[in-house]
Amino acid sequence: MEPLSPRARDALAAYRREHALDPDLHERLVERLATRLALTEPAIEEPAGPPAQPASLSSRLAVWATSGSAALGMLGLLIWLAPTQPPMHTRSASPSPAALAPPASGIVSPAPPSPATARAEEAKSAKSAAIAPTVQKRAGSSRASWQDGQASAGAAPPRAGQAAAHAQGSPSAAPRVSAAEQSREQQAKPPSARARVGGAQPAPEQRPPARAPLPAELDEAERGAEPAAADDGAFAATELGKPREPAKSQGSLDEEVLLLRRAQELSTSGEPLRALAALAEYGRRFPRGKLTEMAEVQRLLASCDLGRVEAARSGALRFLGRYPGSSYAARVRRICAARP
Amino acid sequence: MTTAPRTHARVASGHARDALGRELTALFDEHASFVWRVLERLGVASSESEDALQEVFVIVAQKLPEYEERGAMRAWLFTIARQVASRARRSLVRRERRERVEVGCELGDDPHRALERSEAARFVQGFLAELDERQSAVFYLAEIEGLTAPEIATCLGVGLNTVYGRLRLARERFERALRQKGGR
Numbered sequence: 045m046e047p048l049s050p051r052a053r054d055a056l057a058a059y060r061r062e063h064a065l066d067p068d069l070h071e072r073l074v075e076r077l078a079t080r081l082a083l084t085e086p087a088i089e090e091p092a093g094p095p096a097q098p099a100s101l102s103s104r105l106a107v108w109a110t111s112g113s114a115a116l117g118m119l120g121l122l123i124w125l126a127p128t129q130p131p132m133h134t135r136s137a138s139p140s141p142a143a144l145a146p147p148a149s150g151i152v153s154p155a156p157p158s159p160a161t162a163r164a165e166e167a168k169s170a171k172s173a174a175i176a177p178t179v180q181k182r183a184g185s186s187r188a189s190w191q192d193g194q195a196s197a198g199a200a201p202p203r204a205g206q207a208a209a210h211a212q213g214s215p216s217a218a219p220r221v222s223a224a225e226q227s228r229e230q231q232a233k234p235p236s237a238r239a240r241v242g243g244a245q246p247a248p249e250q251r252p253p254a255r256a257p258l259p260a261e262l263d264e265a266e267r268g269a270e271p272a273a274a275d276d277g278a279f280a281a282t283e284l285g286k287p288r289e290p291a292k293s294q295g296s297l298d299e300e301v302l303l304l305r306r307a308q309e310l311s312t313s314g315e316p317l318r319a320l321a322a323l324a325e326y327g328r329r330f331p332r333g334k335l336t337e338m339a340e341v342q343r344l345l346a347s348c349d350l351g352r353v354e355a356a357r358s359g360a361l362r363f364l365g366r367y368p369g370s371s372y373a374a375r376v377r378r379i380c381a382a383r384p
Numbered sequence: 385m386t387t388a389p390r391t392h393a394r395v396a397s398g399h400a401r402d403a404l405g406r407e408l409t410a411l412f413d414e415h416a417s418f419v420w421r422v423l424e425r426l427g428v429a430s431s432e433s434e435d436a437l438q439e440v441f442v443i444v445a446q447k448l449p450e451y452e453e454r455g456a457m458r459a460w461l462f463t464i465a466r467q468v469a470s471r472a473r474r475s476l477v478r479r480e481r482r483e484r485v486e487v488g489c490e491l492g493d494d495p496h497r498a499l500e501r502s503e504a505a506r507f508v509q510g511f512l513a514e515l516d517e518r519q520s521a522v523f524y525l526a527e528i529e530g531l532t533a534p535e536i537a538t539c540l541g542v543g544l545n546t547v548y549g550r551l552r553l554a555r556e557r558f559e560r561a562l563r564q565k566g567g568r
């Protein structure tokens with residue numbers, strides 16, 4: 045297979061880099077994860093004493109194990125080794141996701157219980173709840189599931205198993221299908237000086253009683269939400285890989301984001317008329333807004349929700365003409381698809 | 385076993401890293417971005433993605449002592465991420481109106497995120513959205529995440545030849561789309 049062109053690799057690298065986890069968020073999530081696991085797993089807590097209320101026998105064993113009680117630790121090990129739930133049964137009775145999961149091998153180190161074995165105990169007791177495999181169902185979104193039909197239900201197909209064996213057996217010999225591997229994580233971190241606006245979320249609002257929209261309101265909302273400025277959405281080849289200009293006016297951008305979030309929330313909570321009003325306000329206040337394209341998509345969706353199918357579809361055509369390279373193009377083409 | 389990302393300042397979370405242990409911390413550092421992108425591609429809304437990422441690694445922490453197939457780590461993470469994403473989507477579906485979800489028009493992009501992306505990244509995103517879903521998945525895992533063909537076959541439950549076939553088609557389309565874009 046021919047390698048990708050340098051331009052293609054650059055574009056993919058830009059995507060990889062800009063969709064990576066922000067370094068600050070990464071660190072915050074490390075802390076969150078530690079806190080969460082400390083709450084659910086006494087075994088990895090600081091050795092400052094047992095938790096206030098161990099939830100189960102396994103939790104108590106974990107605490108005893110970390111406090112250095114060898115006799116109780118051995119008891120814990122014996123209980124843990126008891127075949128309460130043969131791992132292979134879990135594997136064979138599970139749909140494909142479980143078959144892809146690692147085998148729950150009973151072979152462990154004969155060392156006294158450690159935090160690791162305590163975690164295993166926890167994992168066993170929580171297995172059915174934590175990772176109970178569920179048969180994949182498409183939730184409706186086109187990107188919702190990548191599972192092929194042949195693997196979507198029942199046991200995993202033999203070929204998947206073979207491939208897994210191949211992958212584990214000789215990872216170094218596995219044929220590489222992409223050059224992206226080499227630069228994958230080195231490039232994956234975005235610059236920390238990215239234009240990130242404060243994460244303030246608008247407070248949820250009380251919903252007013254539902255009522256039918258008045259034509260005058262609709263017209264006003266439609267007129268006001270029409271964007272006054274449009275970016276043609278195209279980009280020159282030389283722009284590949286360059287990040288966008290950071291926002292010049294942070295305050296204004298904050299307001300744009302807040303208004304659009306509000307419209308989005310209203311729309312998803314079944315209040316398209318109020319969403320349109322918020323979008324109309326957006327159009328008035330930010331005729332050359334940086335998020336005009338997204339606002340336009342929201343307006344089309346809200347129009348569809350209101351039953352204005354023809355207006356939404358003709359608006360979709362205008363949108364596609366105005367933003368031919370839009371990342372929302374696929375969604376806009378499907379607008380009102382479920383309507384007659 | 386793994387090398388941590390070099391750009392991370394870890395002063396603030398040193399305590400958290402100690403609490404998590406070396407193995408789990410190394411896994412998180414190496415694969416968090418991978419899981420983050422996969423969750424996004426699997427349709428987890430931006431408002432849910434932090435919780436979903438955490439959920440994935442909670443499960444990893446619980447299952448890690450039993451995990452022995454080290455060569456297929458990303459395939460394993462992908463499997464867990466898919467289960468978590470499935471749950472996250474179902475909870476989102478409960479909150480959203482039925483029709484919107486059916487036609488797949490939900491606005492998954494946070495305004496912040498959309499604004500931050502370069503034109504090139506948006507082009508790739510648009511391409512992935514336009515592409516046939518099966519090709520898109522293979523192309524994404526191979527070219528964005530750098531998974532090997534056997535790993536992709538494991539993730540998606542298809543044969544190796546299928547992976548190569550879809551990847552070849554998707555690559556051709558990507559190059560063609562880039563040429564068309566650049567020619568305008």
